[in-house]
Amino acid sequence: MKLSVRTLLKCSLSLLCGANAVSAAEVQVAVAANFTAPMQAIAAAFEEDTGHKAVVAFGATGKFYAQIKHGAPFEVFLAADDKTPAKLEAEGDVVPGTRFTYAIGTLVLWSAKASYVDAKGEVLKSGDFRHLSLANPKTAPYGAAAMAVLDKLGVTSSLQGRMVQGENITQAHQFIATGNAELGFVALSQVYKDGKLTSGSGWIVPADFHDPIRQDAVILTKGKNNPAAAALVAYLKEARAATIIRAYGYEL
Amino acid sequence: MGPLDHVDLAAIWLTLKLASVTTVLLLLIGTPIAWWLARTRSRLKGPIGAVVALPLVLPPTVLGFYLLVAMGPNGFVGQMTQSMGLGTLPFTFAGLVVASVFYSMPFVVQPLQNAFEAIGNRPMEAAATLRAGPWDTFFNVVLPLSKPGFVTAGILGFAHTVGEFGVVLMIGGNIPEKTRVVSVQIYDHVEAMEYTQAHWLSGGMLLFSFLVLLALYSSRLKQNWRG
Numbered sequence: 001m002k003l004s005v006r007t008l009l010k011c012s013l014s015l016l017c018g019a020n021a022v023s024a025a026e027v028q029v030a031v032a033a034n035f036t037a038p039m040q041a042i043a044a045a046f047e048e049d050t051g052h053k054a055v056v057a058f059g060a061t062g063k064f065y066a067q068i069k070h071g072a073p074f075e076v077f078l079a080a081d082d083k084t085p086a087k088l089e090a091e092g093d094v095v096p097g098t099r100f101t102y103a104i105g106t107l108v109l110w111s112a113k114a115s116y117v118d119a120k121g122e123v124l125k126s127g128d129f130r131h132l133s134l135a136n137p138k139t140a141p142y143g144a145a146a147m148a149v150l151d152k153l154g155v156t157s158s159l160q161g162r163m164v165q166g167e168n169i170t171q172a173h174q175f176i177a178t179g180n181a182e183l184g185f186v187a188l189s190q191v192y193k194d195g196k197l198t199s200g201s202g203w204i205v206p207a208d209f210h211d212p213i214r215q216d217a218v219i220l221t222k223g224k225n226n227p228a229a230a231a232l233v234a235y236l237k238e239a240r241a242a243t244i245i246r247a248y249g250y251e252l
Numbered sequence: 253m254g255p256l257d258h259v260d261l262a263a264i265w266l267t268l269k270l271a272s273v274t275t276v277l278l279l280l281i282g283t284p285i286a287w288w289l290a291r292t293r294s295r296l297k298g299p300i301g302a303v304v305a306l307p308l309v310l311p312p313t314v315l316g317f318y319l320l321v322a323m324g325p326n327g328f329v330g331q332m333t334q335s336m337g338l339g340t341l342p343f344t345f346a347g348l349v350v351a352s353v354f355y356s357m358p359f360v361v362q363p364l365q366n367a368f369e370a371i372g373n374r375p376m377e378a379a380a381t382l383r384a385g386p387w388d389t390f391f392n393v394v395l396p397l398s399k400p401g402f403v404t405a406g407i408l409g410f411a412h413t414v415g416e417f418g419v420v421l422m423i424g425g426n427i428p429e430k431t432r433v434v435s436v437q438i439y440d441h442v443e444a445m446e447y448t449q450a451h452w453l454s455g456g457m458l459l460f461s462f463l464v465l466l467a468l469y470s471s472r473l474k475q476n477w478r479g
Contacts, residue, residue: 062443131343136426139443164343164425167439175425180324180342 024051025228028073030064031056032080032215033170034105034142034187038248039078045244046235052228060168062139068093068220075223076232078102078215080169081141085216098219102236103250105213107145110191110202111183112176121203123183124155129162133175133184136165141213143172146185148210176200188249195247207251215250255452262429263437264456270345270433271413274352278360278409279402281353286364287390305358312355312418319351320423343425348433351423352413359408367401368394404468411464415457 031039036058043054054076057064061080068074068088079085082101088094109124111117123129135143143165150156164181166172173190175181188204191197217236223229235241242252256264289301307315322329323341330340341347371394379389395402417435424431426440434453441450 060443062445065445066442130339131425133425136440136443138440164427167421167426167443171422174320175342178320178324179326180320180340181425 024053025226026053026055027075027223027226027228027232029054029056029076029078029232030068030072030074031058031078032061032064033058033168034080034189035078035103035215036170037189037193038103038244038250041244042236042241045240046232049240050228050231050235052231054228054232058170060139061141073222075220075226075229076217077220078217078236080105080213080215082214082216085218088218088220093221095219095221095224098233099216100233100237101214102217103215103245103252105142105145105215106188106207106249106251107142107149107185107205107210107213108188108191108202108249109149109183109205110173110176110186110197110200112179112200113182115201117183117201117203119203121149121153121205123203124150124153124159127183129182131164131175131181131184132159132162133164133166133172133181133186135169135172135185136167140168140172141215142169142185142187145205145210145213149185149205152209192249193247204249255448257449259428259432260437260449260453263432263434263453266345266429266431267414267433267435270348270352271410273349274356274413275360275406275410277349277353278356279406282357282360282364282405282409286361287368287394289361289365290368304361307355308358312416313422315351315355316419316422319347319354319419323347323350323423342423343427343431345430347423348420348431351419352416355416355419356409356412359412360405363401363404363408364398367398367404370401371397400471403471407464407468411461415461 029039029043039056039058043056047053057074061084064072064074064077064079065084065088068077069091077085077088085094085099089096089099109117109121117123124132134146137143137147147156150159164175164184166175169187169190172184173186176184176186185205191200191202217233219229219233245252285300285304289297289304320342321327323333324330325334325340333339333341338346341350375393375397376389379393384392415435416433417439420431420433420436421439424433424436426432426436432440434457438450438453438457441447441453
């Protein structure tokens with residue numbers, strides 16, 4: 001990597017001068033782990049189109065809730081569900097009237113191995129796999145949706161001893177990607193780009209197998225007077241963001 | 253215990269079991285390593301000592317990530333365990349034990365090494381002039397003289413394993429009664445906003461840790477008085 005002294009100087013100068021620029025502002029965003037890939041693309045497009053910078057932290061929605069309640073500096077929150085933002089709103093931690101659904105999540109039964117998962121998910125009934133990975137159903141909406149699918153298929157009890165839980169959807173994916181679990185339920189956005197799976201094999205679970213995974217966003221009280229916070233939330237509703245969100249397999 | 257349900261109690265029991273098994277294994281494995289480190293003049297002393305001490309410095313996530321990859325079906329440890337018909341280690345109690353042995357190694361080896369070094373050469377030479385063989389010397393001279401070192405090593409190894417979190421989180425898979433230890437259970441409670449249970453378990457851990465360290469430091473104080 002060639003990083004000349006001049007580039008470094010330029011960078012540090014632009015950091016110093018950045019504070020003086022009137023239009024560009026920074027916004028601190030907490031984003032649900034499942035929305036990592038699209039958010040990185042959206043943050044880049046957002047900066048390009050508006051000049052504002054979105055500083056993004058990815059993690060579990062429940063953890064962000066705890067951190068927000070205890071003074072975390074987040075200004076916008078993109079949750080993995082609609083319950084947590086509603087709870088924050090009821091508790092007065094949200095700028096009123098800013099809550100909206102930015103994406104509806106799609107669940108996929110995925111394996112890193114090619115042609116391991118069939119197009120109807122029959123592998124759940126017949127497969128001789130040792131581990132089925134999912135996100136913790138108690139804390140992660142995608143985990144809860146996965147349990148609903150297993151219940152609907154009537155395989156919950158027969159798979160009980162083979163389920164392993166990631167703390168969030170990212171870890172559930174990691175268990176499968178490293179081959180430690182043969183298959184598991186993850187967010188479609190983690191394994192999908194531009195209309196097809198990026199690797200392995202999967203069954204995209206039909207939406208009527210579980211309650212819709214509505215993912216809501218809010219402006220938090222800390223972001224009340226930050227123009228970049230309002231700009232980001234507005235941007236999420238615009239066409240360019242919508243295209244990105246759809247490209248990762250979310251509904252709108 | 254009102255606020256703790258059977259899942260919490262299972263996590264506590266599992267944690268104690270993990271820490272006990274790990275401590276026993278570590279005392280067995282750690283003693284020869286510490287003995288070698290204390291007595292050797294080999295050039296390898298530096299590198300081996302550094303490897304043993306690595307978990308003191310490394311983030312548990314590094315260890316957890318490497319173990320997850322190495323013990324997985326495509327990793328070299330995983331291929332070994334599979335060829336022995338043992339399956340793979342992640343998501344099993346045995347896997348947690350292996351991880352904990354690595355993770356708590358320096359907490360057992362270093363106190364033992366210090367104790368062995370403190371004995372010095374003279375008792376060994378005295379034993380040798382009395383025609384004691386090496387095993388005889390070890391069990392009848394070294395062990396009694398380094399007893400405080402063993403107590404410290406055992407307590408620290410046990411306590412450090414109880415406090416393990418990052419590694420277990422990365423290779424455990426959160427399975428009740430197999431890999432869901434107290435620290436992971438607390439994390440879950442906090443994420444699920446069940447702060448009452450989180451408080452009970454966290455308070456318990458705090459009290460436990462304090463008592464362990466209190467016992468350790470009080471016993472050291474006593475030794476110093478006598479010494």
